[in-house]
Structures are given as structure tokens and as C-alpha cells.
Amino acid sequence: MKLFNSFNLSGLELSSRIVMAPLTRRRATNNNVPVNIMAEYYGQRASAGLIIAEGTSPSPNGVGYCNMPALCNKEQLNAWKPITKIVHDNGGKIFLQVMHAGRVGHMNNLPSGAKLFGPSAIAQLGDVATYNFGRQKYSVPVSMSLADIDNAVAEFANCSLLAVEAGFDGIEIHGAHGYLPNQFINQSSNFRTDAYGGSRYNRLRFLNRIIDSTIAKIGSNKVSLRISPFSYADLNENPIELRKLYLELVANLNPKKLAYLHLSHMGEAVSEKFVLWKEIRTLYSGVLMLCGDYTKEKAELAIQNGDADLIAFGRDYIANPDLVERLKNNWKLRERDKAFWYTNSAKGYSDYKDYSY
Numbered sequence: 001m002k003l004f005n006s007f008n009l010s011g012l013e014l015s016s017r018i019v020m021a022p023l024t025r026r027r028a029t030n031n032n033v034p035v036n037i038m039a040e041y042y043g044q045r046a047s048a049g050l051i052i053a054e055g056t057s058p059s060p061n062g063v064g065y066c067n068m069p070a071l072c073n074k075e076q077l078n079a080w081k082p083i084t085k086i087v088h089d090n091g092g093k094i095f096l097q098v099m100h101a102g103r104v105g106h107m108n109n110l111p112s113g114a115k116l117f118g119p120s121a122i123a124q125l126g127d128v129a130t131y132n133f134g135r136q137k138y139s140v141p142v143s144m145s146l147a148d149i150d151n152a153v154a155e156f157a158n159c160s161l162l163a164v165e166a167g168f169d170g171i172e173i174h175g176a177h178g179y180l181p182n183q184f185i186n187q188s189s190n191f192r193t194d195a196y197g198g199s200r201y202n203r204l205r206f207l208n209r210i211i212d213s214t215i216a217k218i219g220s221n222k223v224s225l226r227i228s229p230f231s232y233a234d235l236n237e238n239p240i241e242l243r244k245l246y247l248e249l250v251a252n253l254n255p256k257k258l259a260y261l262h263l264s265h266m267g268e269a270v271s272e273k274f275v276l277w278k279e280i281r282t283l284y285s286g287v288l289m290l291c292g293d294y295t296k297e298k299a300e301l302a303i304q305n306g307d308a309d310l311i312a313f314g315r316d317y318i319a320n321p322d323l324v325e326r327l328k329n330n331w332k333l334r335e336r337d338k339a340f341w342y343t344n345s346a347k348g349y350s351d352y353k354d355y356s357y
């Protein structure tokens with residue numbers, strides 16, 4: 001099977017084409033500092049070809065969820081080091097997903113002085129868990145000024161540099177699932193009339209600047225991008241417009257020579273998505289990773305067909321730290337247990353054991 005073959009990712013030797021998808025687990029401290037059980041958890045999963053560590057904020061403004069980790073100060077930098085070390089000691093490779101939640105969050109979850117930002121002052125629909133007030137409606141974001149945008153771009157670049165200093169093999173920019181760069185892309189969250197709103201080119205400007213500024217800091221072989229065309233975040237978008245926008249983005253990515261482009265689907269797998277994924281595969285000249293509802297068989301088929309180079313697994317990695325070995329040997333996967341996805345302890349997190357007879 002090709003799935004278990006090693007893969008050269010811009011000079012980084014991956015032991016297989018199986019990737020652990022980024023999974024927010026909300027185990028960091030209330031100051032967004034990684035904790036010891038996170039090193040244990042990631043160390044247990046080092047047999048993945050590549051781990052993409054959970055969405056991590058480059059800014060105090062980007063931590064919309066309780067207990068999500070950040071990487072923008074010295075304490076956070078030092079706390080990430082043992083995590084990358086244990087993964088490397090166990091023979092693995094690890095990228096960091098850099099995720100600015102933007103308007104997806106609540107003021108109660110942000111440190112004092114921080115601002116919940118968005119391209120426009122339009123709240124995300126729905127509610128979110130807070131530290132002190134249970135579930136609350138999403139806060140109305142502050143519409144970012146041009147200086148706020150420059151600052152956020154600089155925060156992404158700075159975070160990429162800190163990630164390399166912390167020992168990560170590279171970063172994945174979170175351009176998916178309705179978080180800040182995605183909020184700029186979508187017409188339902190971006191009503192700006194300046195250089196960051198209106199045309200497709202303008203709505204892509206923020207993301208393109210983040211890509212360019214991180215490449216300038218750490219090199220294109222260490223920078224990758226996740227996008228999610230037609231995910232739940234795009235329900236109010238015009239599908240024709242969205243398709244054109246993603247094809248425009250991808251065409252412009254080719255000369256940037258990223259480590260990889262990662263396409264994810266969350267929620268309903270609408271048929272437009274798969275038509276577009278094929279178009280992106282044809283248009284894109286670099287390494288393509290797919291994620292969403294893959295089994296071993298579907299993953300192998302996608303690679304054999306040439307639809308993808310790498311396949312990421314999300315939910316199955318939560319309860320199966322030895323997922324590669326289980327798939328290789330056709331061992332049973334442990335059942336998914338949603339109850340512990342976002343709880344704040346080792347239970348249902350770092351206490352899943354490897355397969356035993």
C-alpha cells in the first residue's frame with residue numbers, strides 16, 4: 001500500500017503519508033500556556049507521518065476559545081519546547097497550526113486588554129463556552145483598522161518564527177473553518193469597502209499577506225495552508241463566487257512553493273466540494289493533503305488515484321494514539337467518545353493506550 005510509504009515533504013522525511021489532523025482539545029492553562037499532558041499526548045502520537053498540532057493563537061486577540069494554546073510570548077514558547085522534543089525523540093515530525101479565531105469567541109476568554117477582532121462588526125451566530133459565564137452568544141467583534149491588520153499579519157510572522165524556535169518543523173496557517181482569515185474571505189462576514197473587502201482579490205489580501213510574511217520569516221518549505229471550501233462556515237456564501245475565489249487563491253499559491261496545501265471538510269460533504277477539490281488538484285502544482293471522513297481504504301484509494309499526496313485523520317487520532325500501527329495491522333479502532341473532546345484533564349486525552357490483544 002502506498003499509504004504506509006515514506007514521503008519527502010520539502011526535505012522533511014515523513015515515515016508514512018498518514019497525518020494527524022489539527023485537533024483543538026483545550027487543555028492549555030487559562031493563560032493559554034501548554035501543559036505537561038500535552039507533551040505526553042503528542043509524544044504518544046509520534047508514529048504519525050506528520051502531526052499538525054492543534055490550532056494555536058499568534059496573538060492575545062486570537063484566543064476566542066477557553067484554554068486554547070497560544071504562541072506569542074516567552075512562557076508559551078518555553079512550554080512548547082518539551083512537546084516538539086518528545087515528538088522528535090520518538091521519531092516523529094510536527095507542524096504547528098497557527099489559528100487566529102477572530103470573531104469566533106467571547107470577550108471573557110480573552111486576556112485583559114485584548115480585542116475580539118473581525119473584518120466587520122458582525123457577530124458569529126450561535127454561542128460559545130466561556131470561563132466564567134457558561135455558554136454565551138459570540139461577542140460582537142471590533143472591525144479591524146488598517147493598523148490592526150498590519151499588526152495581525154506581523155503576529156502571524158512572529159509566531160512562525162517562535163514556532164521554529166520552539167522546535168516545530170513548520171507551520172500550517174489556519175485559513176479554514178470560519179476563523180479570522182476565512183472571515184475576510186467570506187462575503188457574509190466581510191463588509192469592508194477598503195483594500196480588504198469587495199473584490200475577490202481584496203478579500204484574499206489578508207490571507208495572502210499572512211502567507212508572504214511567514215514565508216519571509218521561515219522559508220516556504222516550512223509554511224503550509226489549510227482551507228475548507230464549502231464548509232459549515234460558508235453556508236451563506238454564493239457557491240459560484242466561492243469556487244472562483246478558491247481557484248484564484250490556489251493559482252496564486254503555485255509560485256509560493258508551500259510545503260503543502262491542506263483541504264478539509266467539516267460538516268456535510270456537499271458535491272460542489274469534491275468537484276472543486278479535483279479542480280484544485282489539477283491546478284495546484286504542490287503537495288496536496290486531504291482530510292475528512294477518511295478510512296484506510298478511502299485514503300489508499302485517494303493516493304492510488306492521484307487525488308492526494310497525504311491524508312490527515314482527525315477524530316480517529318483522539319482515541320487511537322497508535323493509529324498508523326492499527327491501520328497497518330487491521331487492528332480494531334477504539335470507538336470515538338465525544339464526551340472528552342474539550343474537557344480539561346488527562347482523562348479521555350493522554351490516557352488512551354496502544355492496541356493490546
Ligand SMILES: Cc1cc2nc3c(=O)[nH]c(=O)nc-3n(C[C@H](O)[C@H](O)[C@H](O)COP(=O)(O)O)c2cc1C
Pocket residue numbers: 021022023024025054055097099174176177226264265266291292293294312313314315316341
Ligand atoms: C475535537 C476536534 C477539534 C478540532 N480542532 C481543529 C483545529 O484546531 N483546527 C482545524 O483546522 N480543524 C480542527 N478540527 C477538524 C479536524 O482537523 C478534521 O478536519 C475533522 O475532524 C475531519 O476529519 P476526520 O473525519 O478524520 O475526523 C477539529 C475536529 C475535532 C473533532
